[in-house]
Amino acid sequence: MILVWLISILFVGGIIAWLSERINPAYPRMIALITVVLDLLLMLSVLGSEPNAGGWIASVNAEWVPRFGISFYLAVDGLSVLLILLTGFLGVIAIGSAWDEIKERVGFFYFNLLWTLAGVLGVFTALDLFLFFFFWEVMLIPMYFIIAIWGHENKNYAAMKFFIFTQVTGMLMLVSILMLAYFHLVQIGNLSFNYHDLLRIEMGNQIEMWVMLGFFVAFTTKLPSVPFHSWLPDAHSQAPTAGSVILAGILLKTGAYGLIRFAVPLFPEASLSFAPIAMTLAAISILYCAKVAFAQTDIKRLIAYTSVSHMGFVTLGIYAWNEQALQGAVMTMLAHGLSAAALFMLAGGLQHRIHTREMPDMGGFWIKVPRMAVVALFFSVAALGMPGLGNFVGEFLALLGAFQANITITVISAFGLILASVYSLWVIQMIFHGEYTGKKIDDSHLTDLNGREMFYFGAMMVGLVWMGMYPQSFLNLSQPVLVELLNNTQSIFAAVVQN
Amino acid sequence: MITTLADLLPLLPLLIATATTIVAMTAIGIRRNYALTAGITIAGLLIASLVAASTMFTSNSQVTPLLIVDQYSLFFTVLTCVTAMLIAIFSFPYLANLDDSKEEYYLLLGIATIGAIVMVSSNHFVSTILGLETLSMSLYGMVAYPVHSKLADKFPLEASVKYLVLSAVASGILLFGMALIYAQTGTLEFSSIVNVTKETPGLGAGFSIVALIMVFIGIAFKLSLAPFHMWTPDVYEGSPLPATIYLATIGKSAMFVVLLRLIVTTEALSFDSIILAISLVAIVSILAGNLLALLQDSLKRILAYSSIAHMGYLLLALVASYYVQGTISVEAVTFYLFAYMVMSVGAFGVISIVSSSEKEFDDIDDYQGLFWRNPWLAAVFTGMLLSLAGIPLTVGFIGKFYLFFSGVEAGLWILLAVLIIGSGVGLYYYLRIVYRMLLSPKDGEGFNSGGSQHIGSHGVLAFLLALLLILGVYPTPLVSIIETISLNIL
Numbered sequence: 001m002i003l004v005w006l007i008s009i010l011f012v013g014g015i016i017a018w019l020s021e022r023i024n025p026a027y028p029r030m031i032a033l034i035t036v037v038l039d040l041l042l043m044l045s046v047l048g049s050e051p052n053a054g055g056w057i058a059s060v061n062a063e064w065v066p067r068f069g070i071s072f073y074l075a076v077d078g079l080s081v082l083l084i085l086l087t088g089f090l091g092v093i094a095i096g097s098a099w100d101e102i103k104e105r106v107g108f109f110y111f112n113l114l115w116t117l118a119g120v121l122g123v124f125t126a127l128d129l130f131l132f133f134f135f136w137e138v139m140l141i142p143m144y145f146i147i148a149i150w151g152h153e154n155k156n157y158a159a160m161k162f163f164i165f166t167q168v169t170g171m172l173m174l175v176s177i178l179m180l181a182y183f184h185l186v187q188i189g190n191l192s193f194n195y196h197d198l199l200r201i202e203m204g205n206q207i208e209m210w211v212m213l214g215f216f217v218a219f220t221t222k223l224p225s226v227p228f229h230s231w232l233p234d235a236h237s238q239a240p241t242a243g244s245v246i247l248a249g250i251l252l253k254t255g256a257y258g259l260i261r262f263a264v265p266l267f268p269e270a271s272l273s274f275a276p277i278a279m280t281l282a283a284i285s286i287l288y289c290a291k292v293a294f295a296q297t298d299i300k301r302l303i304a305y306t307s308v309s310h311m312g313f314v315t316l317g318i319y320a321w322n323e324q325a326l327q328g329a330v331m332t333m334l335a336h337g338l339s340a341a342a343l344f345m346l347a348g349g350l351q352h353r354i355h356t357r358e359m360p361d362m363g364g365f366w367i368k369v370p371r372m373a374v375v376a377l378f379f380s381v382a383a384l385g386m387p388g389l390g391n392f393v394g395e396f397l398a399l400l401g402a403f404q405a406n407i408t409i410t411v412i413s414a415f416g417l418i419l420a421s422v423y424s425l426w427v428i429q430m431i432f433h434g435e436y437t438g439k440k441i442d443d444s445h446l447t448d449l450n451g452r453e454m455f456y457f458g459a460m461m462v463g464l465v466w467m468g469m470y471p472q473s474f475l476n477l478s479q480p481v482l483v484e485l486l487n488n489t490q491s492i493f494a495a496v497v498q499n
Numbered sequence: 500m501i502t503t504l505a506d507l508l509p510l511l512p513l514l515i516a517t518a519t520t521i522v523a524m525t526a527i528g529i530r531r532n533y534a535l536t537a538g539i540t541i542a543g544l545l546i547a548s549l550v551a552a553s554t555m556f557t558s559n560s561q562v563t564p565l566l567i568v569d570q571y572s573l574f575f576t577v578l579t580c581v582t583a584m585l586i587a588i589f590s591f592p593y594l595a596n597l598d599d600s601k602e603e604y605y606l607l608l609g610i611a612t613i614g615a616i617v618m619v620s621s622n623h624f625v626s627t628i629l630g631l632e633t634l635s636m637s638l639y640g641m642v643a644y645p646v647h648s649k650l651a652d653k654f655p656l657e658a659s660v661k662y663l664v665l666s667a668v669a670s671g672i673l674l675f676g677m678a679l680i681y682a683q684t685g686t687l688e689f690s691s692i693v694n695v696t697k698e699t700p701g702l703g704a705g706f707s708i709v710a711l712i713m714v715f716i717g718i719a720f721k722l723s724l725a726p727f728h729m730w731t732p733d734v735y736e737g738s739p740l741p742a743t744i745y746l747a748t749i750g751k752s753a754m755f756v757v758l759l760r761l762i763v764t765t766e767a768l769s770f771d772s773i774i775l776a777i778s779l780v781a782i783v784s785i786l787a788g789n790l791l792a793l794l795q796d797s798l799k800r801i802l803a804y805s806s807i808a809h810m811g812y813l814l815l816a817l818v819a820s821y822y823v824q825g826t827i828s829v830e831a832v833t834f835y836l837f838a839y840m841v842m843s844v845g846a847f848g849v850i851s852i853v854s855s856s857e858k859e860f861d862d863i864d865d866y867q868g869l870f871w872r873n874p875w876l877a878a879v880f881t882g883m884l885l886s887l888a889g890i891p892l893t894v895g896f897i898g899k900f901y902l903f904f905s906g907v908e909a910g911l912w913i914l915l916a917v918l919i920i921g922s923g924v925g926l927y928y929y930l931r932i933v934y935r936m937l938l939s940p941k942d943g944e945g946f947n948s949g950g951s952q953h954i955g956s957h958g959v960l961a962f963l964l965a966l967l968l969i970l971g972v973y974p975t976p977l978v979s980i981i982e983t984i985s986l987n988i989l
Binding site for chain 1: 871885890891892896900903904907908915919920922923926927930931933934937973974975978979982
């Protein structure tokens with residue numbers, strides 16, 4: 001039941017926040033904050049429960065549409081718990097970053113923010129594929145509103161592109177889900193969208209590949225990976241800061257989660273033969289998007305491209321499909337969630353202060369805003385993979401695991417780390433170093449980070465250091481889940497290799 | 500066979516609808532009172548739908564060779580009567596200020612509904628054509644209704660004549676097809692045609708195919724399927740809004756029920772060329788409807804083109820019915836028609852509620868900033884548009900799910916691909932409207948939709964929005980009803 005509460009609190013909180021605007025425009029943000037903090041506490045309480053035999057910590061299962069064998073089935077294991085905790089944490093951060101920035105139609109903004117979070121939680125917990133798809137789409141609409149209403153100069157284009165990309169590829173996934181259900185009908189005799197039931201389906205090689213591609217395309221669009229990434233830079237550069245935080249921090253992770261939970265375990269054979277292509281796409285994402293990031297002058301577009309590049313390591317790790325690589329992918333998801341969110345908040349904070357995102361107009365800000373400069377340096381260094389911080393652990397493990405699976409691609413991908421150092425430090429140099437002229441910008445509002453901002457940047461720093469120094473506390477949670485997934489697919493792989 | 504009075508009892512909903520029209524006509528004869536006429540019509544339709552609903556699970560009989568009253572036809576009788584009632588409620592404020600006699604409009608609406616009830620209960624070509632012509636004749640009148648009004652905003656006469664001429668041609672083709680079938684089989688009953696088309700003696704299979712395709716073309720015109728859709732946007736745009744709603748919802752659903760019964764009973768799809776023809780029409784409709792809607796600025800025209808695409812989606816499930824065991828594709832058609840009715844009445848209803856016979860607000864510019872000017876209407880409109888686009892939490896998504904499911908089960912990959920492409924294109928123009936409503940309002944005249952005349956219409960919108968969301972989240976009740984009634988069709 002606790003899972004239903006987790007999601008419904010956000011839905012209800014969103015509606016209350018919207019309505020409370022009529023009483024006082026300051027209420028929505030407080031109500032939103034209280035709701036998410038409450039939700040975060042509930043999530044932590046889930047952590048205390050002991051997992052059952054299947055590894056599920058909490059679950060709820062009720063009939064929904066019996067005609068199609070659809071049930072309302074939510075469950076969490078260690079992997080989902082990590083991701084819903086990330087969702088809760090970044091939810092609080094996102095509200096913090098919107099606190100002063102959003103001044104118009106506040107009620108509706110926090111409504112959308114909470115509903116997006118609710119949709120994401122649903123995605124991370126749903127184990128009925130219909131329900132999963134349902135939440136997958138539900139999180140789109142409020143996100144569309146966030147970009148389309150509170151976005152910047154080119155918001156219509158960006159919001160539309162985001163929506164159409166994810167919706168159309170989502171429909172491909174729907175067809176794949178329906179094919180799975182149909183195979184279940186043919187082989188077992190009844191319709192089912194239950195994850196555990198569908199794991200047992202046998203398909204011909206060719207069909208399995210097509211069905212798997214439906215999932216793969218939907219997930220890699222969200223992730224995103226080359227060649228489905230072009231919506232991301234637009235969506236990020238136009239979204240308000242809180243939107244970027246949620247987009248980069250959480251929404252992208254739903255794609256990676258889908259790959260780990262659904263795409264590979266449901267189609268082990270097809271995934272095995274597809275792995276070289278997926279890993280090649282990952283390597284292309286890492287290198288190409290790092291290169292493209294270097295060519296950007298718009299700071300948010302730059303960070304967006306680096307996101308694509310970093311998510312390449314996640315794809316690489318997932319398709320290497322061994323324990324180290326998967327642990328690396330999970331750690332990268334968590335660490336990148338924090339570091340990318342922080343970088344977008346810094347970019348958003350800068351834009352809020354000087355009304356431009358163009359880096360050539362900036363320079364020498366270290367003198368004016370020393371605290372912001374230090375924070376930016378910290379997160380840039382985290383993003384480039386400095387040992388001692390979370391991202392390093394993730395990317396290192398991903399590469400280590402991938403090395404066992406495919407040496408060539410891994411060696412090529414590792415160059416991404418070098419490019420990451422180049423563009424990260426280049427950003428710092430462009431914005432904060434050099435001589436301060438302040439000619440091209442209106443610097444009257446260029447103030448340093450205030451206490452509230454320092455607080456949530458501090459919280460994220462603690463998170464990254466924790467992940468970097470003692471990753472075991474996170475790895476312990478995801479390890480049993482990943483081992484279980486590996487065991488399930490191992491026998492099938494062995495059979496394939498023998499043939 | 501002697502037909503007794505008791506045999507006619509299952510026709511009670513039809514009789515009540517007829518009586519309603521007669522009572523309303525008599526009332527007008529005695530004293531012209533706009534509110535009274537509208538009230539009689541609305542009440543009569545409500546009673547008819549309640550009676551139909553109460554007998555839905557008990558009644559199953561062939562009344563005369565012409566009409567079948569089974570659960571399926573009663574389901575659509577309820578749907579037709581309720582929709583007609585909702586349209587009557589929308590019509591009331593719309594026509595209130597018309598500078599011409601306005602009571603007779605409700606007679607036309609009532610007679611059109613009689614035609615639609617006959618169509619959904621028909622399994623005989625004679626009753627099909629009777630129902631169809633009753634419906635169409637009344638619709639010509641409804642479309643042209645404000646023609647004598649000096650203040651009429653649109654061009655009802657042009658729309659009506661265009662509809663009349665093209666519709667007559669289509670009826671001609673339909674009748675010719677029926678005549679060919681009669682020449683072949685000597686019968687006009689759907690169920691008797693089946694064996695003959697299968698064995699194809701007499702004039703040969705080619706003859707049957709030509710006959711069936713001519714019937715299909717006639718029906719496709721009424722459903723405004725591409726390439727027989729040219730009339731749709733012009734007629735939709737030129738008609739007064741309540742007539743547009745009628746044309747777009749009841750006019751379509753009644754025809755589609757006939758098509759479904761005809762195709763399923765006669766097993767017309769056992770001819771490859773018929774499947775090919777229907778599939779091609781589906782593909783062209785989905786693509787043409789969605790692509791042409793991109794270029795429009797008039798909401799009526801956008802919804803007209805989108806209705807072309809939606810009819811194309813429905814054909815997918817119709818084709819699937821041939822390949823699929825069981826009733827799933829019939830259920831898909833039924834559910835999607837239901838969803839289509841809800842969201843079309845809702846979407847047009849929002850436009851109707853802010854419009855009147857003197858001034859129709861159907862340009863996309865008129866709706867800029869509606870979210871902040873009138874959040875209620877904007878929320879309803881957004882819900883309806885997202886449902887038309889097939890987004891979850893709405894009934895349109897469940898409908899799309901049904902279509903996808905029957906398509907997957909039938910293995911219609913090309914049609915499914917077209918459906919995905921079409922829906923993707925469709926997102927653009929639905930979201931375009933939503934986006935305009937989200938922008939900051941422009942200065943200028945606002946909508947007048949607050950008066951006491953509009954209370955009923957707002958109630959209807961609330962009802963439709965509730966239906967849209969409840970069935971979108973928990974569709975099980977409707978799903979099980981449709982599962983039961985669909986057994987009747989096979």
